[in-house]
Amino acid sequence: MNQIQEFIQYxxxxxxxxxxxxxxxTGLIVRFGKNVRKxxxxxxxxxxxxxxxxxxxxxxxxxxxxxxxxxxxxxKTITLNGSVGYSIESIEDLYKTLYHPETTIANIVMSExxxxxxxxxxxxxTPKQLQKNVFEKLNTHQYxxxxxxxKITNFAVxxxxxxxxxxxxxxxxxxxxxxx
Numbered sequence: 001m002n003q004i005q006e007f008i009q010y011x012x013x014x015x016x017x018x019x020x021x022x023x024x025x026t027g028l029i030v031r032f033g034k035n036v037r038k039x040x041x042x043x044x045x046x047x048x049x050x051x052x053x054x055x056x057x058x059x060x061x062x063x064x065x066x067x068x069x070x071x072x073x074x075x076k077t078i079t080l081n082g083s084v085g086y087s088i089e090s091i092e093d094l095y096k097t098l099y100h101p102e103t104t105i106a107n108i109v110m111s112e113x114x115x116x117x118x119x120x121x122x123x124x125x126t127p128k129q130l131q132k133n134v135f136e137k138l139n140t141h142q143y144x145x146x147x148x149x150x151k152i153t154n155f156a157v158x159x160x161x162x163x164x165x166x167x168x169x170x171x172x173x174x175x176x177x178x179x180x
Contacts, residue, residue: 019044019053026091027055038092054095058088060148063102069160070114076122080155082131084109084138085148093144101145105138109150112137127152 021027023041030036030052046053067081084105088094098104112134117125131150138147 015048017045017048019046019055021055024057024059025055026058026088027053028091028095029053036092054091056088056091056094058091060085060087061102063105064153065106065109067154068110068113069158070117072117072120072122072125074121074123077158077160078117078122078125078156079158080113080127080152082109082113082150082152082154084150086145087148088144089146090144093142095144097143101143104143105145108141109134109138122157127155 019027019029019039020043021039021041025041027039028036029039029044029046031047032050033052044053062083062085064083065081067079069077069079071077086105094101113130116130116133131152135147135150138150
């Protein structure tokens with residue numbers, strides 16, 4: 001029953017000849033795959049099947065970063081994670097340059113963090129300086145985004161113990177023991 005309802009909803013959406021953009025959204029209408037028009041709050045008419053509509057929230061977005069464990073230049077281990085806040089400044093530039101903005105931003109930030117950590121000794125690394133450095137690097141990228149902040153939410157100097165992740169040497173050892 002749910003599939004039938006979804007199918008009917010899909011059909012009705014595909015023949016709808018208008019689109020509503022909320023005040024906190026911005027969008028693009030692409031006609032025939034080549035004519036691009038920016039739209040902001042309001043009601044707009046579209047030609048079903050010939051117009052593609054892309055709408056994005058233009059409010060502040062926050063993208064959390066996964067935990068990173070990195071080694072400094074003097075071989076000390078740091079574990080950290082953070083978050084980056086951004087908003088859409090130019091939807092045209094965003095759609096021309098990025099496919100998955102959240103993933104791309106997370107990868108850029110994590111790469112900048114690792115470059116910074118790898119190039120410095122532990123004594124020279126502070127969360128505040130790291131935040132400043134990464135934020136400055138973010139602002140050099142032109143993706144139609146406005147970076148509001150980068151914050152480190154967890155920063156720890158830790159001693160790590162690596163557990164053996166590859167089982168193959170254990171299997172070989174067991175085979176050798178069995179053959180004896």
